[in-house]
Amino acid sequence: MARGALNILRMQQQDSLVEYGFRRVIITITAVLCALLEIVDTTIVNVALNNIKGNMGATLTEVSWVVTAYAIGNVIIVPMTSWLSQQFGRRNYFAASIVIFTICSFLCGNAHTMPELIIFRFLQGVGGGALLVTSQTLITEAYPPEKRGMAQAIYGMGVIVGPTLGPPLGGYIVDNFDWPYIFYINVPLGVISTLFTLEFVKSPKYGEKTAIKDVDWFGILWLAVFVGSLQFVLERGQDEDWFSSDLIVCFSIASFFGFFFFLWRELTFRNPIVNLRVLGNGNLRVGTILSFILGFGLYGSTFIIPLYTQATLGWTAQESGLLMLPASLVTAFMMPIVGQLLQRGLKHQYMVAFGMLTFFIYSFWGYNIITPDTGAENFFWMLVVRGLGLAFLFIPITMLSLSTLKGKQIGEGAAFTGMMRQLGGSFGVALISTFIARTTQRHHSDLVSHVTVDNLATQQRVSGAQANFMAHGMAPNIALKSAYQGIEYAVMKQATVMSYMETFLYLGVMFLICIPFVLMVKSTKAAKLDASAMH
Template sequence: MSGWSNERSAAGDRNPWLIVGVISLATFMEVLDTSIANVSLDHIAGGLAASRDEATWVLTSYLVSNAIVIPISGWLSDVIGRKRYYMMSVALFTLSSLMCGFAPNLSFLIFARILQGIGGGGLAPSEQSFLADSFPPEKRGAAFAAYGVVVVCGPVLGPTLGGFITDNISWHWIFLINVPIGIISLLLVNTFVIEPEILQKERRQRLRRGLRVDYIGFALVVLGLGGLELILDRGERDAWLESTFILGLAVTVAVSLGFLVWWELARKDPIVNLKLLANRNFAITLLFMTTTGAVLFGTTTLIPQMLQEVFNYNATNAGLALTVGGIATLVAMPVVGTLTGKVDTRFLLMPALLLQAASLWYMSGWNSELTFGQASTARLISAVGLPFLFVPINAAAYVGLKPNQTSDASALLNVARNLGGSIGIGVAQAILISRGQYHQDRIVEGLNPLNPSYVEGVNQLSRTVGGTGGDQSMTTLSALMQQVREQAQVLSYIDVFHGFMIFVLLVTPLAIFLRQGKAKEGAA
């Protein structure tokens, strides 16, 4: 016997697997929305008479508001009530999706996306708290595996679905499809999810002591995490620290986060429970979740971007290159769900991390002759290993934590995943620009009449592009520079993949220090 009881279960006397199915609807809706709009920015900009740079605020506004809400969602869930807060989040996400779909201008769309980010930020932490409290430790791995299918596959299917809808229907429908899903989710949650009596009792006791709102902590979260998300998303477009705005924001973020750590550790009732980081197991799993977010969201963004920018794929086909990976994830999830809790967590995590490194190493061997099959193969290798990261990390994170800490732990895990994704994407875009310019300069250095390869290449291009006289020279030069830019772009992507690979290899040995969760450690 593990000593675990279902007194905190969101399923009550019902089968807890029912809860997995119920919450998966809203999970898929929210996770899908983090990536579905990426491939539609040009269409959104055109439809709302805005520039592409202005349209990127559609992504930024969502990410910033999402980043602010996630870390405080555990506190909000305890104060408002877990089920009530979850339903409020689903309702807000659904309503704001409707507003996005009918947005008459860019300003209204950005406002609606802020509301959507606030609603979406409360979903995943509450859902993981539902699961952690509804399943005994020996079954928790299988539960997180089922839940992980939608969490991992959402970002994979997002670009494909977004590209198809945008190319064949209208960008408005990438938001409107959330509305019926959200309504069904609300009805199911209201019917099948319960608020356990022990949670209601804890909430009443908290309120009886007086609701002490950590306003300073909340302000520091807004400035620190919101500002960090803004830097990571806008830094590349604004030339990073060359921008006075980004520089000032970076100083504000550094001071705010430093003060946030000191302030929250000193409070008895913090809005973000950073004291959980004293648990070594939990601290290591946060690092691994950050790595998983960086690899998952980073490669999910980079592969379609490379296929579109360098190889002229349309949005639909670029997204399809990730679909094979989604299928591999679906196949691997039940396997890892069965193994988690039976096999030492370290024996699952370390091979999975090495598989990510192998996938990135394979990507670093790409060149300008890249085929659709090669892109799909790289994603397939990565996707097979992702479940063996996501599920054991979530299962191991709760080992040794108290039952009433699950909401706070879930919130921090989701902060790590989203922040990892933002860091991965932001750093990757910065490297692409700097290394792209570097490689272009190095290639151009070799383009001179004294280089036999240059002369031979120019002659071959002249025969290929045709033309006569001065027109032929200009056409040849234009074609040559196009090849230079293409080669420089490919080399810069290879540098990013190399960087990701090195980061994953450096993190991998830390898995040795994880504790193996056992069934009797059933508190969380």
């Protein structure tokens, strides 16, 4: 009797995915490393686009596909991670994804033409899509239920710090080596991660695999059409002038019909590739919306500050990236503290509301300090507040989303939150870039209407600038033309700054408006998630 109980206990321990000691440390390092690899690669390539453009002899439109292709590959694969893990086993699927990501990283660095680079970047995105979401699962299930808030904190450090590391790291590599090395750097890290995964990662026991004839092939097709087309529209919309472009119109229509048929297929097919019924859970529905808003704020603010400092203040990409680093370190420092608060039972919605209030303070602060000549010292405390706010948003939103799910639903829910966070980032970057472009034009028109030739202040400014240019040896007519160009530059710069100010303000207001709705969410304490069934 005692022997039978002992055998059952041993079997339960063997089946458990919770790890201790050295094995847990290795799995944690592997998960965070893979999450960082995937996220850093979304931003590290941005600073190398000019070098790639010159080396390949490509146009700006062609080279922008290097970013777009990766994002499309990412967003297509994320919703399918739960099903793919069940089909192939989590360890095998995760290891295969790392291998695909690593091989394609090498091929990207070794590409000789733009079509080659774009195809390999897409495949790299397909491999990378699994890394981010499955890493969250691995690091969560390696910890016992009472410590899973801390596990999310460790994972969150990688997710929040990753986008910030890309630009300065990419700038350093491009300045000191060459652009292919931004891809080659993934190879040794990918090899190490693969070996650790095969040696230390366990796979949960799933039910029967889906037979080939029962695979939801049409679901996969419509999902790819829907999210792939949507991602293309978001990535390329501003460059193509949105719906004035036939290409954007076609992809928008494709995305709409892809969504319609995907929805119909998943709700009627017996073995759906994505279980939409899990969205019947109220907390998950709220969590997916909050994940979208988090992605909007995280990637939007990561996009706008480097854009402002480089385009308006004339900083390099490396300088802009380093500006964001202290704030990311604040987030990393606060993550374990937030994890401890969750473990002690502080309600998720209170923490999310505090995070959104803090993010509003950061945005309003930015609205007040942005000028054509803002110094680096003015950004420090503002960005520290941003880092604090993100720490109180990421983990509670994730835990809130999954807090009332059980078994396989947890993995399916986590896939939704991951996809929505990424789509939120894409929407954020697309809308912010469009908003800045449109409001800059509006402010420029308003300012120019006050800068007329019969205006005394304008005449004095022109005369002073012309005299200055003539003192440096310019002919009177050339000096006059340069004076007018200087005024046009100053007007455009001021119009751009005003558009950034409005962007900060509206971004903050969006988070402020969400606070009452967050506080109305179903009350839950930090849940002890059963992550054994996550994707």
